[in-house]
Amino acid sequence: MKLVTSVPEPVEYHLDLSAASTPRPNIPVRLTFHVLDPWKDLPVAKFSVVHEKLFHAFIVSRDLEVFLHGHPSWHEGAFEYDLTLPKSGMYRVLGDFYPEASTPQLIAKTLFVAGPDQQPPSLGRDYSTKSGDNLQVGLATSPESPSAGLPTRLLLSVSPSDGIERYLGVWAHMLAASDDLIDMMHTHPTLADGGSSMQFDVVFPRARPYRVWVQIQRRGVVNTVHFDVPVKPAPKDEEGAP
Numbered sequence: 001m002k003l004v005t006s007v008p009e010p011v012e013y014h015l016d017l018s019a020a021s022t023p024r025p026n027i028p029v030r031l032t033f034h035v036l037d038p039w040k041d042l043p044v045a046k047f048s049v050v051h052e053k054l055f056h057a058f059i060v061s062r063d064l065e066v067f068l069h070g071h072p073s074w075h076e077g078a079f080e081y082d083l084t085l086p087k088s089g090m091y092r093v094l095g096d097f098y099p100e101a102s103t104p105q106l107i108a109k110t111l112f113v114a115g116p117d118q119q120p121p122s123l124g125r126d127y128s129t130k131s132g133d134n135l136q137v138g139l140a141t142s143p144e145s146p147s148a149g150l151p152t153r154l155l156l157s158v159s160p161s162d163g164i165e166r167y168l169g170v171w172a173h174m175l176a177a178s179d180d181l182i183d184m185m186h187t188h189p190t191l192a193d194g195g196s197s198m199q200f201d202v203v204f205p206r207a208r209p210y211r212v213w214v215q216i217q218r219r220g221v222v223n224t225v226h227f228d229v230p231v232k233p234a235p236k237d238e239e240g241a242p
Contacts, residue, residue, distance in 0.1 A: 010103045011038050015095050017109040024114045025088050031111070033057070033072055033079040033095055043077055046100035051168040051188075055079045056096035058175050058186060059111075062089050063118040064211045067224065069173065088115025092181040108184050123179050123209035123228045132223025135160065137214060139227045148207040149234045154200040156189075158216060161196035167217035174200050174215075176229075178208040207233040 014036040023029045033055065035044040047054045059068040066086060072079035085091065091111045098104045129138040138157040146152040156172070158164065167173060171192035176185045183205050191199035204210060213226045 012107065013038050013044065013099055013102070013105050014041060015105075015107040015109060017093060017095075017111065019111070022114055023085060023111065026084060026086060028082060028084045031057075031072070031081045031083065031093075033081070034077075035079075035097065035099065035105075037099075044099050045077060047074075048098040048100050050096070050098045050104065051170060051173075053168065054097065056186065057081055058094040058096070058184065059083070059085075060092050060094075060175075060177055060181060060184070061085075061087065061118055062091070062120060062181065064121045064123075064177065064179070064181075065118075066091070067175070067213050067226070069175070069215060069224075085113050087118065088113045089118035090181075092177070092184060094175070094184045094186065096186050106184070106186060108181075121179055121211075123211060123230070125209075125230050126228035128227075130225035130227065132216070132218075132225050133221050135164075135216065135218045135223050137216065137223070137225045139212075139229075141229065146204055146229060146231045147234050148204055148231050150203065152202050152204060154202060154212065154229075156198040156200070156214065158196050158198065160218075161194075163219040164194045165217045165219070166194075167215060167222055172198055172200075172214055172216045174202075174212060176202060176204070176210050176212045178206060178210050180208065182206075183208070183210070204229075204231040207231055 016034040020030040053071045055072045072081035127139045140155045142153040170188045189198045190201045209230045
């Protein structure tokens with residue numbers, strides 16, 4: 001009997017990012033995202049909806065002080081997004097989309113805003129309780145000191161827990177970015193029920209400090225808070241090999 005599967009092989013598509021004009025601080029600019037297939041570089045025009053949107057864009061500044069989560073709209077064969085960036089320098093832009101009949105894509109691009117560059121951040125450990133617009137969020141990790149390449153549980157405590165609502169189809173969104181903006185991961189809770197506790201399961205790929213943004217909606221208000229999580233090198237095995 002021939003085994004037939006409908007699950008496509010993972011393959012990375014191509015994402016081209018362009019700006020209608022030279023991006024400058026505090027001046028509106030339109031970004032355009034073209035998605036191309038990985039075989040013939042042909043434009044892709046059909047996408048599956050993921051968490052109520054066809055395209056999620058996360059934009060983070062080099063100094064990790066600017067964080068945006070937006071949703072470019074489809075227009076004449078491409079996704080377009082109008083925004084205003086508050087400072088000059090380098091930004092990383094993570095596109096999250098799902099070509100129809102393929103596999104979900106997370107592709108990062110680089111955008112420069114005219115003017116002096118920002119200073120890279122110096123991150124320490126920051127698990128302190130953070131206040132959003134109408135709630136507070138605490139963080140604990142298991143293990144307490146995460147290691148690169150090994151599973152880590154990020155445990156969130158939310159207060160008050162009444163009025164928590166799904167945001168774009170899920171109880172929360174999380175973006176984790178390394179301090180050098182090489183690693184960017186968009187994920188959602190593995191355990192959550194709209195109450196005071198949420199759990200995210202992640203694997204940090206490298207021994208770097210990571211900034212972790214969390215977005216939770218309560219009573220119609222989207223709260224965005226962040227924590228800083230240092231990740232140590234993976235432990236050596238029993239024979240001492242790395």
